[in-house]
Amino acid sequence: MHLPSRPRVATRPVQLAPRPPQLVGRDETVAELRERLLGSDVRPAVVAVHGLGGVGKTSLTLEYAYRLQQEYDLVWQLPAAEPAVLSAAFARLAALMGLRELGADAADPVDQVHAALAARTDPWLLIFDNVPEAEALLPFLPPVGPGHVLVTSRSGRWPRDQGLELPVLDLVSAARLLLSSSGQDDEVAAADVVSELGALPLALEQAAAYMSETGLALSEYLDLLHHQRAELLAQGQAWGYRERVASTWQFAFERLARTSPQAIALLRLLSCYAHEAIPSHLLLSPLERWAPRELFRADVQRRRAYGRIPGPPARLLRDVHPSVLVMMRALPRDTLRINAALTALRRHSLIGPPVDGAVTVHRLVQAVTLDQLSRRVQRRWREVAAVLVEAVLPDDPGQKARWPRYARLLPHIRTVLGPTSPGMDKTARYLGASGDYRTARSLFQEIAAALAAALGPEEGATLTARHELALWTGEAGDPTAARDQYVALLPVYERVLGPRHPHTLTTRHNLAQWTGRAGDPVAARDQYAALIPIRRWVSGPEHPDTLTTQANLAQWTGQAGDAAAARDQYATLLPVRERVLGAGHPATVTTREQLAHWTARARP
Structure with a gap:
């Protein structure tokens, strides 16, 4: 905060801190201040510039005052962080205006200044710098008069027609x-x-x-x-600022710790997530339904279901540190308490305005919040953040209706979840299903490598990740690499699970598919032909997997140059699909279309 300089002798009473050496990127905001002050139907007109500490609120109002001081009969900056200091500043102003002797106490200097300002006919400008709350300013705000009032404040609680939130620079x-x-x-x-x-x-x-x-x-x-x-962040002294980044929000942190412990707990949680909008209500919603230990139990069961943990769940639950449960209990657990905590953070501009159940936190607020904690405590808050993300991720990432939630959570998933987490696996599947094949491939590369290191190269979860990696490698435009990955994967599946295990058969199916897409339709046809008798033996002649293999055999038979054989295979397949799946089933419709296609191609 700038401290006002001593009054200078001039025809026009002026008291301002030194002008900022430069004000980059704020010309439009200075113009907006002028427009709002002149356009207000209320006198005195009030604009409260509020925002995060260090965003440049005082510099902005000072630049406005210096640019336009010739427009005012009086320009005065008042330090407003403490009522006693502000009252003393009014006494100095009253004395300079000839309303009282400096140090006299016969009348309230605030009332004297208000009366004098109300009686003036020329415009005046008061700047109340660093006001803690809108309510704190009310006794000092001139009620009438042809003037303008600028306020700087970290509090975000201002009337809509007065508040002007100052963002960071572009x-x-x-x-x-x-x-x-x-x-x-x-x-x-x-x-x-x-x-x-x-x-x-x-x-x-x-x-x-x-x-x-x-x-x-x-x-x-x-x-x-x-x-x-x-x-x-504790080094270097910026011109015009008393504080540094490392300390500028310290008062807010300390006050919140005393008055709103749920708010400071929430800030620590939010600081673990990405810098993009954080869906706070969604992430905290599991706390309404489950106790912290139940959430961790569900998390352990989820990891076990995804093959991420070989140990017994009971032991893993015992390993949950008690302080993690305490941290989770410190968070607000229903809508009213969440809103109260967000309001407390907003009061200090530590978060951006809530929009659609989400808030933003400046990356340096996040950094400083976490830097105040030990590495051990930081790690445990990140555990809480990860459990809450996992708890709200849908289990069916291939369903289109689930994609908006995944998209909303994606930056936070990438920030708090590790590559071996179930949530990262589901996210990679969502990305592939929604068409982002390259990112799906990249994530499954991370997942497969991490699982191989953590569990071993032939564990089921590792093999599943390798299978997905091959799939999305092909979909991302490299069918040859996909084929080669399936070639390497198939003998491992045959050795670990057996040659007739469903996963092994799926790998053989996909190997044939990508062999064809890599440019070898004859080999694809032969691989499908070899797979069909095994499918029939394992699953039955009319199982959907068997019928899919028959359809692929027909497709690659045609692609290999034998349109008549493809026609005959589709002709055999169609009545079976009509009986098993129904005439209107998409697979049946596709079979009918392919039969017509290859029938036309088979004609002399």
Whole structure:
């Protein structure tokens, strides 16, 4: 926060902190302030600029005042964090205006100033800097008069017609500010630093000051930021700020710990997730239905069902640290308490405005929140975050109706879930089913490698991940690699599960399919022909898997150049599918269409 300078002698009473050396990327906001003040139907007009600590609220209002001070008969900045300090500032203003002797106590200086401002005919401007709450300002706000009032506050609780939330800088402006303040010209490194610091003006100015003091290049600062973030955020002194990033939200943290422990617990949880919008109500919804130990029990059962844990579930539940359960119990567990916790965080602008049940948390707020905790406690909060994500992920990622939830949770899944988690497996399947084949392939590469290292290369979960990797490798446009992966996988399945196990037969089916798609329809036809008798023996002649294999044999027989044989095979298959599946079943319809296609191709 800027401290007001001593009053300067001038015809027009003016008291302002020094003007910011530069205000990048805020010209439109300065113009919006002017427009809202002039366009207000209420006098005095009030605009409360609120937002995250360090976002540049005071710098913005100061720049407005300096640009437009000639428009006002009086311009005065008042420190408003403490009522006693604000009252003393009013006494100084009253004395300068000739309303009382400095130090006199015959009348309330606030009332004196209000009366004098109401009597003026020319416009005036008051800036109340760092107001803690809207209610705290009410006794000091001039009730009437031809003036304008600007307020800076971290509180997000302002009347809709008064509040103006100041966001962080856009990335281009933030990079320009960093380059200008640091005196450097590495635009690539500047963009990376801006991304890491979330385009927060305080953090950018602090980084520039630190680089100027130490002679570090932007790329060197970025490396330090990656490896010693907590220590670095406590270094460097930004112009015009008393505080640093590491301490600027400390008061809010301490106050919340005293007055709203559920809010500080919620902030720690939210800090474990990604920087994108966090669906807080959705993630906390399991706590309404289940006790913490029940959620962990369900998590253990889920991992066991996915073959992720070989040990007995009872032992794993005993291994859950009691402090993790305590952390989960500290979270709000119903809609009213969740909203109360979010309101408390919003009061300090530690989160963005809730929209559709989701909130945003600035990446540096997340970083500083977690950096205050030991690594052990951080790890346990991340366990809580992971369990809550797993609890709200649908079990059927192939169903289109489930995709919006997966899409909403995707950045948080990637942040808190490891590659061996069931949720990561389901997410990779969702991505493949929804058409993002390349990302599905990439995730299954991670999953297969991690499972091989954790469980062994021939465990069932590892083999399933390898099977999925081959599938999505092919769908991503590399059928040859998919074929080769199935070639390598088939003998492992035959050795581990046996040559007639359903998983082995599915692998043989997919090997034939990708052999054909890799450009060898004759080999695909022969592989399907060899598979059919085994399918009939294992599943029966009219089982859907057997009929699918027959359909694929007919397809690749035709692709291999024998249209007549393909026609005859589809002709044999069609009545069976009509009887087993029904005439209107999609597989039956496809068979009928293929029969017509190959019949036409078989004609001389």
